[in-house]
Amino acid sequence: MTDLSRPDTIPRTAALSEAKPEAIAPPLWLLAELTYRCPLHCVFCYNPTNYTDHSRELSTAQWIDVLREARALGAAQLGFSGGEPLLRDDLEVLVGEARQLGFYTNLITSGIGLTDARLDALKAAGLDHIQLSFQDSTQELNDFLSSTRTFDLKKRVAASIKAHDFPMVLNCVLHRFNLPHVDKIIDMALAMGAEYLELANTQYYGWAHTNRAQLMPTAEQLQEAEAVVNRYRKETGERCKIFFVVPDYFETRPKRCMNGWGAVFLGIAPDGAALPCHTARSLPGLMFPNVTETPLREIWYESDAFNRFRGFGWMKEPCRSCDEKERDLGGCRCQAYLLTGDPANADPVCDKSPEHERVVQVVRAAANRAPEQPLVKEQPVLFRNDANSRRLASAPDGHPPDHPVSRGDRT
Ligand code: SF4
Numbered sequence: 001m002t003d004l005s006r007p008d009t010i011p012r013t014a015a016l017s018e019a020k021p022e023a024i025a026p027p028l029w030l031l032a033e034l035t036y037r038c039p040l041h042c043v044f045c046y047n048p049t050n051y052t053d054h055s056r057e058l059s060t061a062q063w064i065d066v067l068r069e070a071r072a073l074g075a076a077q078l079g080f081s082g083g084e085p086l087l088r089d090d091l092e093v094l095v096g097e098a099r100q101l102g103f104y105t106n107l108i109t110s111g112i113g114l115t116d117a118r119l120d121a122l123k124a125a126g127l128d129h130i131q132l133s134f135q136d137s138t139q140e141l142n143d144f145l146s147s148t149r150t151f152d153l154k155k156r157v158a159a160s161i162k163a164h165d166f167p168m169v170l171n172c173v174l175h176r177f178n179l180p181h182v183d184k185i186i187d188m189a190l191a192m193g194a195e196y197l198e199l200a201n202t203q204y205y206g207w208a209h210t211n212r213a214q215l216m217p218t219a220e221q222l223q224e225a226e227a228v229v230n231r232y233r234k235e236t237g238e239r240c241k242i243f244f245v246v247p248d249y250f251e252t253r254p255k256r257c258m259n260g261w262g263a264v265f266l267g268i269a270p271d272g273a274a275l276p277c278h279t280a281r282s283l284p285g286l287m288f289p290n291v292t293e294t295p296l297r298e299i300w301y302e303s304d305a306f307n308r309f310r311g312f313g314w315m316k317e318p319c320r321s322c323d324e325k326e327r328d329l330g331g332c333r334c335q336a337y338l339l340t341g342d343p344a345n346a347d348p349v350c351d352k353s354p355e356h357e358r359v360v361q362v363v364r365a366a367a368n369r370a371p372e373q374p375l376v377k378e379q380p381v382l383f384r385n386d387a388n389s390r391r392l393a394s395a396p397d398g399h400p401p402d403h404p405v406s407r408g409d410r411t
């Protein structure tokens with residue numbers, strides 16, 4: 001297995017030399033992760049588990065430079081995310097700048113801090129869209145999963161968003177605990193007037209990977225939830241578009257992750273690190289350039305980090321000679337690393353991967369537990385907070401002794 005503890009050991013393949021600037025399309029999406037700070041403590045948070053190692057934040061002026069450079073590159077869709085972006089009191093200034101530059105802007109928020117005054121200011125600044133997250137349709141589970149008492153506040157915020165006439169996406173991350181509530185979650189979204197409902201089955205990165213044994217559903221739970229979603233889709237039609245994607249652990253081909261590494265997505269972390277996907281920081285051996293030191297154009301077209309997995313030259317077997325490689329691009333590099341220890345391997349979700357059994361074992365372990373038998377008592381979930389982040393950052397292999405690596409992980 002490749003030694004990933006050394007930065008120079010991910011093979012520098014032909015991808016770098018093949019990836020000439022004129023062959024690379026400009027970015028379409030810019031995700032501005034304004035801060036890793038967040039008042040919530042979600043057990044499935046996609047932020048890096050060691051986010052406390054990256055607490056520096058770009059200034060307002062530095063973010064404005066990022067927006068200008070990204071727009072000049074061609075980016076058109078902009079998400080303000082975090083952490084909780086409302087913790088930045090310059091959010092309205094950044095939205096105003098983005099609007100002037102011609103971005104379509106989306107605020108991705110937990111809703112905490114979204115007062116009427118801020119909604120007025122964001123409206124005046126030209127914000128186009130708001131994505132509001134809920135953890136569940138019940139107060140009990142919503143508040144448990146975020147380790148806060150925020151359910152009632154979120155409901156009030158949803159009403160205020162609609163009163164301010166913003167288009168609203170309601171987002172709910174799905175897993176073992178709330179999949180049986182899918183009908184109630186849809187009812188809640190309809191009652192709130194959401195135009196879109198994103199039922200986002202958990203992707204097992206960051207904190208969700210740490211809590212995977214507790215969160216992983218059964219295949220039956222997913223099938224039942226999907227049947228409910230399809231029934232509602234017929235009933236609601238265009239009134240509310242419902243998105244539901246089966247988690248890839250239950251598939252035999254991987255997702256076309258980010259539509260390709262360095263293809264359309266450009267993420268900027270709170271400290272200015274430029275990322276080809278928001279979990280790329282979990283990959284060892286890649287130096288992510290910082291917008292405070294390198295122009296964005298150079299980062300996108302010329303940096304090793306953005307070129308490393310472009311094209312096909314980096315692929316190993318079985319992807320290298322696979323006739324499906326143009327469809328899925330070998331899947332997700334972060335998932336390949338998390339499950340096999342080598343980001344250049346085939347995503348082990350693929351049943352052509354020699355490591356596919358690792359995924360099968362995780363699904364089998366979930367099936368062997370009755371859905372009504374949560375693991376929380378046997379092995380508590382780790383909430384996303386600063387103390388746990390420091391423990392995970394300092395623990396060998398990122399897993400503290402009382403929260404060991406679950407079966408199916410890399411060895
Ligand atoms: S997933 Fe939860 S904890 Fe993580 S940034 Fe979003 S609201 Fe905050």
Ligand code: SF4
Binds near residue numbers: 319323
């Ligand atoms: S072997 Fe690689 S390219 Fe082929 S289907 Fe599997 S992941 Fe995709």
